[in-house]
Amino acid sequence: MSDNAPKQTSLYGEHAKLGARMVPFAGYDMPVQYPSGILAEHNWTRENAGLFDVSHMGQCLIEGPGFEAVAGAMEALVPADVLSLKPRQQRYSQFLNEQGGTLDDLMITRHEKDGTLYVVVNAGRKEHDYAWMRRHLPAGVRLTTRDDLSLVALQGPKAEEALAKLAPAVKDIPFMHYADVGIGGIRAQVSRSGYTGEDGFEISVSNADAAKLWNLLLSDPLVKPVGLGARDSLRLEGGLCLYGHELDEAISPVEADLVWSIQKRRRTEGGFIGAARVQKELAEGTAKKRVGIRPEGRAPARDGTVITDQSGREIGKVTSGGFGPSVNGPVAMGYVETQSSRPGTKINLIVRGNPLPAEIVTLPFIPNRFKR
Amino acid sequence: MTAKYSKDHEWVIVANGIATIGITNHAQEQLGDVVFVELPAIGRQVAAHEQAAVVESVKAASEVYVPVSGEVVEVNKELEGDPALVNRDAESGAWFMKVKLSNPGELDALMDKAAYDKLVNG
Numbered sequence: 001m002s003d004n005a006p007k008q009t010s011l012y013g014e015h016a017k018l019g020a021r022m023v024p025f026a027g028y029d030m031p032v033q034y035p036s037g038i039l040a041e042h043n044w045t046r047e048n049a050g051l052f053d054v055s056h057m058g059q060c061l062i063e064g065p066g067f068e069a070v071a072g073a074m075e076a077l078v079p080a081d082v083l084s085l086k087p088r089q090q091r092y093s094q095f096l097n098e099q100g101g102t103l104d105d106l107m108i109t110r111h112e113k114d115g116t117l118y119v120v121v122n123a124g125r126k127e128h129d130y131a132w133m134r135r136h137l138p139a140g141v142r143l144t145t146r147d148d149l150s151l152v153a154l155q156g157p158k159a160e161e162a163l164a165k166l167a168p169a170v171k172d173i174p175f176m177h178y179a180d181v182g183i184g185g186i187r188a189q190v191s192r193s194g195y196t197g198e199d200g201f202e203i204s205v206s207n208a209d210a211a212k213l214w215n216l217l218l219s220d221p222l223v224k225p226v227g228l229g230a231r232d233s234l235r236l237e238g239g240l241c242l243y244g245h246e247l248d249e250a251i252s253p254v255e256a257d258l259v260w261s262i263q264k265r266r267r268t269e270g271g272f273i274g275a276a277r278v279q280k281e282l283a284e285g286t287a288k289k290r291v292g293i294r295p296e297g298r299a300p301a302r303d304g305t306v307i308t309d310q311s312g313r314e315i316g317k318v319t320s321g322g323f324g325p326s327v328n329g330p331v332a333m334g335y336v337e338t339q340s341s342r343p344g345t346k347i348n349l350i351v352r353g354n355p356l357p358a359e360i361v362t363l364p365f366i367p368n369r370f371k372r
Numbered sequence: 373m374t375a376k377y378s379k380d381h382e383w384v385i386v387a388n389g390i391a392t393i394g395i396t397n398h399a400q401e402q403l404g405d406v407v408f409v410e411l412p413a414i415g416r417q418v419a420a421h422e423q424a425a426v427v428e429s430v431k432a433a434s435e436v437y438v439p440v441s442g443e444v445v446e447v448n449k450e451l452e453g454d455p456a457l458v459n460r461d462a463e464s465g466a467w468f469m470k471v472k473l474s475n476p477g478e479l480d481a482l483m484d485k486a487a488y489d490k491l492v493n494g
């Protein structure tokens with residue numbers, strides 16, 4: 001088999017049975033949509049519960065002699081406060097390079113087992129991230145990749161209702177925490193988190209159990225499968241960053257408006273790779289900033305679209321753009337000069353050579369409905 | 373006349389020297405949910421294989437090429453308010469534009485239905 005051949009998740013056969021359209025994504029053959037289509041899948045997730053295969057993401061464990069050792073080791077690599085995590089609690093953070101640009105964004109969970117962090121990174125960055133961690137973790141703290149695990153997300157206002165029929169304990173999982181639960185006899189690690197702006201769960205199970213869990217969840221009429229196409233429109237409406245678009249090796253978390261993910265102690269103390277730039281930008285501000293953009297007409301503005309001010313001067317670029325089914329119109333995110341980043345600012349988007357009027361708006365486009 | 377097809381997945385039907393042009397059912401299936409259509413200006417002179425319209429799905433923008441040369445004499449305004457018509461009725465009601473042919477001989481280079489079906493189904 002060629003090294004370039006796309007990999008398959010353990011749910012590949014289920015996607016085929018469902019009639020999914022498969023596309024190459026981050027080295028995997030992934031379902032971009034099922035026969036119902038992206039709009040229907042998007043709307044189903046906003047109203048009921050969508051089931052996503054996100055097994056292409058990188059699941060791994062950081063293990064060491066105790067929580068303080070592994071949390072301290074992780075804090076050297078990310079700006080989030082890891083030491084204050086309670087058992088079973090998770091936080092969103094980023095790996096930064098020495099220049100304070102973003103290498104990836106990730107979820108860090110304090111595992112119930114002492115001296116263990118459970119980390120989930122992006123599919124397209126996992127080999128890089130694993131090498132980065134191995135290079136920087138101190139002696140005695142080790143990385144174990146968990147390719148033996150699959151990951152599915154159940155997202156939407158009825159996700160709790162659907163999952164609680166099989167595992168009532170999930171009702172008690174707080175936002176950004178996990179619990180070990182049995183789902184129809186399958187052992188699963190269930191966290192209350194996601195990438196849609198809706199309440200929901202991310203469920204980690206062994207590859208051997210993944211298809212059984214997938215079909216068990218789909219047997220509930222509240223649950224339908226949702227592909228990467230709707231995952232993208234849902235996260236865009238939710239104002240959530242996608243690595244390679246809103247985040248890359250030149251963009252800092254301050255520019256990306258992710259300061260909320262850098263807790264107070266870390267802002268003051270620093271002590272992570274890239275801290276010099278982050279602390280300087282926290283004190284002095286940044287020249288550009290991530291914003292939400294609402295085109296006035298019906299034409300979507302895609303990634304790379306040039307943004308100008310009303311005099312026609314270029315002030316930034318779109319990083320993600322498309323049609324927002326719940327907004328029922330085009331939506332975008334991008335970077336603009338900070339002086340033009342205030343919500344309400346009128347801008348133009350240069351689409352196929354024509355300036356289309358648009359406005360800077362507050363993110364998210366659809367209010368987040370996390371259960372806190 | 374019966375419809376003719378281009379390798380870029382447009383269909384053409386000619387009556388009285390006017391070509392009605394749209395995208396094929398296969399093309400709309402590949403695009404998925406259509407959310408926006410941009411049509412050419414009336415009076416525009418187009419050359420065969422030139423980009424004349426844009427059709428956008430949730431995921432991406434795609435160009436629509438004219439398979440024949442001529443002048444755009446009419447566009448389907450209904451698509452601006454109801455772009456999803458492309459998904460429902462690609463090869464009839466969701467026509468994109470009408471072009472007054474300047475070189476009817478170009479039609480000979482297009483495929484008939486059997487040849488087009490063979491192209492898309494292999």
